[in-house]
Amino acid sequence: MIMSNFEQTLSIIKPDAVERNLDNEIKELFKNKGFKIVKEKKIQIDKTEAESFYKIHETKPFYNDLCEYLSSGPIIVMILEKNNAVLANRDLMGATNPKDAIEGTIRKKYGISIDKNSVHGSDSLENAKIEIDFFFKD
Numbered sequence: 001m002i003m004s005n006f007e008q009t010l011s012i013i014k015p016d017a018v019e020r021n022l023d024n025e026i027k028e029l030f031k032n033k034g035f036k037i038v039k040e041k042k043i044q045i046d047k048t049e050a051e052s053f054y055k056i057h058e059t060k061p062f063y064n065d066l067c068e069y070l071s072s073g074p075i076i077v078m079i080l081e082k083n084n085a086v087l088a089n090r091d092l093m094g095a096t097n098p099k100d101a102i103e104g105t106i107r108k109k110y111g112i113s114i115d116k117n118s119v120h121g122s123d124s125l126e127n128a129k130i131e132i133d134f135f136f137k138d
């Protein structure tokens with residue numbers, strides 16, 4: 001029996017990619033993989049908001065730089081929808097470090113470094129709901 005598992009996940013096109021005008025190309029990659037972009041907005045967040053968004057990483061050595069970076073320029077936040085969206089998005093994004101990302105992934109194609117890795121994606125269905133609420137609850 002084929003089980004359908006329709007999900008929504010949160011994707012962010014990070015400052016390094018927006019700055020290089022890669023947003024439309026990256027959105028095409030999502031659409032080509034069957035994702036529907038349900039909602040999207042281009043925003044810039046301040047450091048306090050970035051700290052709140054990345055709170056799970058607050059004890060990590062890279063936390064401060066990460067929050068500086070995410071708030072350093074415009075980003076595009078999107079709700080993506082498809083079957084198994086959370087995992088499918090993580091697969092399409094590729095490994096956190098672009099050096100480890102496999103061919104065909106967004107981070108392999110566009111990532112500059114482990115910090116400037118072009119995209120964010122929720123890592124679980126539970127976090128997807130929290131992250132979608134963070135940016136789109138009104």
Ligand code: UDP
Nearest residue numbers: 062066095096114115116117119120121123
């Ligand atoms: N990051 C970093 N240095 C590290 C690990 C992570 O700068 O050693 C950044 C990187 O931009 C990553 C983000 O912190 O995307 C969040 O880390 P996570 O482990 O959640 O990776 P992701 O879920 O984005 O693949």
Ligand code: MG
Nearest residue numbers: 120121122123
């Ligand atoms: Mg993560």
